[in-house]
Amino acid sequence: MTLADRNIITGAPADGSFTLATGGLDLESTLDGGQAFRWWRASGDNEPAAYQGVIGTTAVTLTELHQPVEQQAQQGDVLIEVREAPEAFPENFKDLVADYLGLTGPGTHIEELRSEFADDPCIGPAIAGFSGLRLLRQDPWECLVSFICSSTSNIPRIKLNVGSVARELGRPVGPGEADFAFPKPATIAEAGEQFLRDLGLGFRARYIVPAAEAVAAGDLDLHALRQASYEEARDALTGLVGVGEKIADCVLAFSLDKPEAFPVDRHIRRALERWYGLPEGMNNSKAADFARERFGRFGALGQQYMFHRERLAQRANWGGRHTRHALPEDR
């Protein structure tokens, strides 16, 4: 039975909670690993991972099921609890959650990735030791703003900035202090650059407002880019001031159905040099070409594994195994 078979639903959940077959999805690395920035851990380090956040206009808590549970749910499924149902509760909400978690998309092609890249020096061990990372399929507008915020920033600060924008300009959708729907482009455009600067976004405020205006005016139709080719969609995004290839590739990978996108930042650049013989001094654009050539349709997912591995390696936290055995200084 496939995940899709197990996830067939009709109508909205009656009691506000339901489970999804996710094939062993790991919430921490997927929701809080640098793809999305508005998920907050709601459980202790030694408890099964649980995260609070907002999907669309619905405040939810997602919890990994680590023990056999009743009826149709299985170990490795995820429990979705609706913390506060919106006035107009989406009839197909379970489908929306499955869609957001990428359960029907390229992010689930983990077995193909595993078989094709089992011998890969960098992501091979990462996939073998850690198979729960998936690609999300986020709302493109929130994703775009998030990654404009990422410029010369760091993950804690990106979360701070995106959270401030949602809190100050978004509509409250739940009891929690982070329970806000992400504000529409017109709302952000109207708030203006100075407002965003006062929220602490710095020079990024100057980039977000014109992007909001373009989307609000219909000059840039983000959802339509899901149907466009990778090149066409990337050109449309980099047409925005403050959106270069890296940010565009993040938005393409995490919200616009472009699995071949391969965002190259300083960490990924270092990994490409260390593991794949990328010549030092090659610019990021060429490095991305190199990686897309190598990873093809697994670019976005492979990049997430690479990014995850580099992050853990920097924290020296890869279970003491995979980071230590093949770094250049060890060879």
Next chain:
DNA sequence: GTCCAGGGTGAAA
């Protein structure tokens, strides 16, 4: 207290 890096980009040199 200072110093510095952090999921970049665009313009000038």
Next chain:
DNA sequence: TTTCACCCTGGA
């Protein structure tokens, strides 16, 4: 192709 300014937050 390289260098620099752009904001500002948290940790060393």
